[in-house]
Amino acid sequence: MMELFTAWVGSIPAFAAPFLLATAGLIINERAGVMNLGAEGVMAMAAVTSVLMEMAGHGTALALLSGIGAGLGLAAIFGIMAVFLRVDQVLAGLVAFALGIGVSGFLGDGSENQTVNGISPPPGSDFAFLPKLLAGVLDQDWLTWFAFFAAIAVWFIIERTDLGLRLRAVGEDAPAADAAGVNVALYRFGAVLAGGVLCAIAGAHLSLVGAHIWVDGMVAGRGWIAVAMVTLSRWNALRAIAAALLFGAIQALVPQLLSSGMNVPVYFIQMSPYLATLAYLLIAGLFAKGADAQPADLGRPYLREERR
Amino acid sequence: MPRLILSPRLAASRRFTFLVLLGGILAGLVVSGGFLLTQGMGLSDLASQFVGYTFGNPAGLDQTLTRSIPLILVGLSVAVCLKVKFWNIGVEGQLWAGAMAATAVSLYHIGPEAVRLWVMCVAAMLGGGLWCGVCALARVRLRANEVVTTLLMNYVAYMLAQQLLYGAWRNPQDSFPVSKVFAPGETLALLGFGHVHAGIFFSLGAALFCWWLCGFARVGYMAKAVAANPAAARAVGVPAGAVVLLMATLGGALSGLAGFTIVCGEEHRLTQFVGNDFIFPSIVIAYLARSNPLGVVVAAIAIAALYTAGDSLKAFYQLPGATVLTIEAILLLCVCCAEFWLRYQLGWAKSTKVAP
Numbered sequence: 001m002m003e004l005f006t007a008w009v010g011s012i013p014a015f016a017a018p019f020l021l022a023t024a025g026l027i028i029n030e031r032a033g034v035m036n037l038g039a040e041g042v043m044a045m046a047a048v049t050s051v052l053m054e055m056a057g058h059g060t061a062l063a064l065l066s067g068i069g070a071g072l073g074l075a076a077i078f079g080i081m082a083v084f085l086r087v088d089q090v091l092a093g094l095v096a097f098a099l100g101i102g103v104s105g106f107l108g109d110g111s112e113n114q115t116v117n118g119i120s121p122p123p124g125s126d127f128a129f130l131p132k133l134l135a136g137v138l139d140q141d142w143l144t145w146f147a148f149f150a151a152i153a154v155w156f157i158i159e160r161t162d163l164g165l166r167l168r169a170v171g172e173d174a175p176a177a178d179a180a181g182v183n184v185a186l187y188r189f190g191a192v193l194a195g196g197v198l199c200a201i202a203g204a205h206l207s208l209v210g211a212h213i214w215v216d217g218m219v220a221g222r223g224w225i226a227v228a229m230v231t232l233s234r235w236n237a238l239r240a241i242a243a244a245l246l247f248g249a250i251q252a253l254v255p256q257l258l259s260s261g262m263n264v265p266v267y268f269i270q271m272s273p274y275l276a277t278l279a280y281l282l283i284a285g286l287f288a289k290g291a292d293a294q295p296a297d298l299g300r301p302y303l304r305e306e307r308r
Numbered sequence: 309m310p311r312l313i314l315s316p317r318l319a320a321s322r323r324f325t326f327l328v329l330l331g332g333i334l335a336g337l338v339v340s341g342g343f344l345l346t347q348g349m350g351l352s353d354l355a356s357q358f359v360g361y362t363f364g365n366p367a368g369l370d371q372t373l374t375r376s377i378p379l380i381l382v383g384l385s386v387a388v389c390l391k392v393k394f395w396n397i398g399v400e401g402q403l404w405a406g407a408m409a410a411t412a413v414s415l416y417h418i419g420p421e422a423v424r425l426w427v428m429c430v431a432a433m434l435g436g437g438l439w440c441g442v443c444a445l446a447r448v449r450l451r452a453n454e455v456v457t458t459l460l461m462n463y464v465a466y467m468l469a470q471q472l473l474y475g476a477w478r479n480p481q482d483s484f485p486v487s488k489v490f491a492p493g494e495t496l497a498l499l500g501f502g503h504v505h506a507g508i509f510f511s512l513g514a515a516l517f518c519w520w521l522c523g524f525a526r527v528g529y530m531a532k533a534v535a536a537n538p539a540a541a542r543a544v545g546v547p548a549g550a551v552v553l554l555m556a557t558l559g560g561a562l563s564g565l566a567g568f569t570i571v572c573g574e575e576h577r578l579t580q581f582v583g584n585d586f587i588f589p590s591i592v593i594a595y596l597a598r599s600n601p602l603g604v605v606v607a608a609i610a611i612a613a614l615y616t617a618g619d620s621l622k623a624f625y626q627l628p629g630a631t632v633l634t635i636e637a638i639l640l641l642c643v644c645c646a647e648f649w650l651r652y653q654l655g656w657a658k659s660t661k662v663a664p
Contacts, residue, residue: 035455037397037455077641081641081644081645085644085645085648086648086651086652087644087645087647087648090395090397090455091591091595091640091644092644094397094588094591094640095637095640095641095644097588098588098633098634098636098637098640099634099637099638099641101630101633102630102631102633102634102635102636102637103630103634104630105628105629105630105631105633105634106347106628106630106631106634109627109628109630216628216629216630221463224459227455227456227459228456228459228460231453231456265471265475267467267468267470267471267474268467268471270467271463271464271467271468271471274460274463274464274467275464277456277460278457278460278461278464281446281450281452281453281456281457282446282450282452284450284452285446285449285450285451285452286450294453303314303315303316303652305313305314305315305316306315306316307316
């Protein structure tokens with residue numbers, strides 16, 4: 001039982017990292033007032049591209065970079081639609097989702113289920129002097145470590161720098177930001193690209209760290225979960241760490257339970273984080289807590305010449 | 309120096325609207341066709357697959373019409389919700405809820421046998437309506453973003469269905485994760501043309517009803533007011549919250565009905581594949597039809613034909629299953645970008661003279 005518990009706790013960070021990266025990326029988007037439903041597609045593009053590059057023998061670093069490039073390309077298409085052409089953001093996000101899933105299906109066709117080296121935790125424990133449970137948590141590969149530092153960096157930039165202040169201004173009140181001399185479209189597009197990079201790294205994490213293969217449909221709704229997790233973490237990248245650990249813990253629990261052969265309602269357990277997010281939304285609404293956290297201009301395109 | 313500026317277009321004529329949308333659809337078809345040509349298909353192959361097989365061949369037409377039955381309903385679901393600017397991303401969850409409700413009626417023998425099918429139909433609509441209605445209530449009363457709530461409810465419904473299929477509802481005979489086959493009186497009759505079943509009357513009837521509701525009923529008129537300007541609508545006495553709640557619940561009920569047509573018309577039991585791949589098609593259909601309920605029927609049949617063609621592309625040209633999704637995405641992308649010209653115009657900034 002203790003063995004099982006240690007294994008479960010040790011596997012949580014790697015399960016949580018893709019959620020965390022994608023959520024941090026979407027927080028950048030939404031704080032600038034852009035709702036991006038295309039995260040799932042961006043993750044799929046990055047996942048398939050990085051595996052294909054690794055299979056072609058280009059090395060892990062280049063694989064990761066090209067994964068980021070592919071995700072960035074899709075994020076740019078979304079950004080052009082949502083920011084410059086002022087297409088409804090929900091619609092533009094859905095297009096990015098479908099385009100990413102569709103094209104990644106084409107790219108990965110015929111290369112499915114082929115193992116690549118990817119990124120693994122260093123052999124042996126660097127933290128053997130610590131208690132076993134703690135060492136298990138800390139023994140992670142570098143991309144997983146990066147996810148947690150990236151979330152902290154995103155929090156710092158958004159909440160504590162001038163750049164973040166302008167970004168938040170664009171998301172809270174675009175006309176006021178415009179009047180103060182902030183280029184709204186530029187900031188929003190920049191936020192979409194920056195968020196796209198993080199979502200792409202999340203996708204590459206899935207294929208390079210998590211699965212070491214590409215399978216069609218392997219993102220399996222994680223991009224959508226990230227969209228909901230932005231709400232759960234109240235648009236704050238530090239709280240996103242807690243939210244990602246919650247979802248990661250539940251996801252890591254399921255294979256452990258299945259392999260232990262215990263008779264438990266697996267699907268009810270998997271349902272619980274969704275119900276928790278829904279319950280959180282409702283409770284926040286009841287006490288009017290979420291209302292002040294959501295960027296006021298979220299989802300509203302801005303054009304100076306247009307009446308609001 | 310002359311400067312390009314983007315400004316809102318105040319009014320677009322009908323002819324211009326039509327031309328722009330047609331241009332968007334044609335551009336989408338050309339880009340998708342070009343994409344398929346790069347995948348090793350010839351022009352004549354494209355024509356024979358997309359026109360010959362889907363419409364000129366009884367088997368293809370049968371498949372298209374059968375597939376269009378739930379697609380019309382989910383398209384209507386999104387379209388009705390869009391009438392009050394409510395983004396329904398949860399048609400899959402509502403469809404699962406409807407399918408589960410109908411199956412529960414069959415498994416637990418609820419209601420007299422003579423009207424069992426109708427009880428299943430009503431239960432499915434209640435299930436779907438409930439699934440979407442709670443999200444609408446959360447938006448109206450608690451200002452919860454409906455994109456997130458309807459999205460989450462998809463997963464809740466899916467997990468619930470899996471739990472039931474692997475648990476209480478598992479087929480006792482062979483322990484596969486499917487429910488028991490419905491009794492003959494609990495299924496929709498075939499119409500004598502392949503797999504096309506009586507569900508098509510439900511779809512077409514629903515389309516007519518929505519057309520009447522949105523175009524001629526008082527609620528439809530109120531919905532227009534709420535969509536155009538909620539604050540102004542409330543100020544002149546339109547119960548804006550109730551209208552959103554009503555339209556969204558109706559939308560959910562339509563998706564639930566789609567679940568009913570699938571379990572009672574196609575599968576004749578609850579399976580794991582009842583509610584897969586409906587979210588994006590439903591959005592594409594509603595958007596291409598510009599939320600017009602009668603237009604939804606046409607758009608749904610076109611998208612169903614795309615699925616039929618996709619199946620044969622998969623079989624004969626070894627194209628991946630993602631083909632249809634990609635084409636749908638390209639089509640929607642082109643139409644969205646074309647619509648930009650309906651809402652905005654580019655012009656040179658006039659040099660304004662400042663009074664001395």
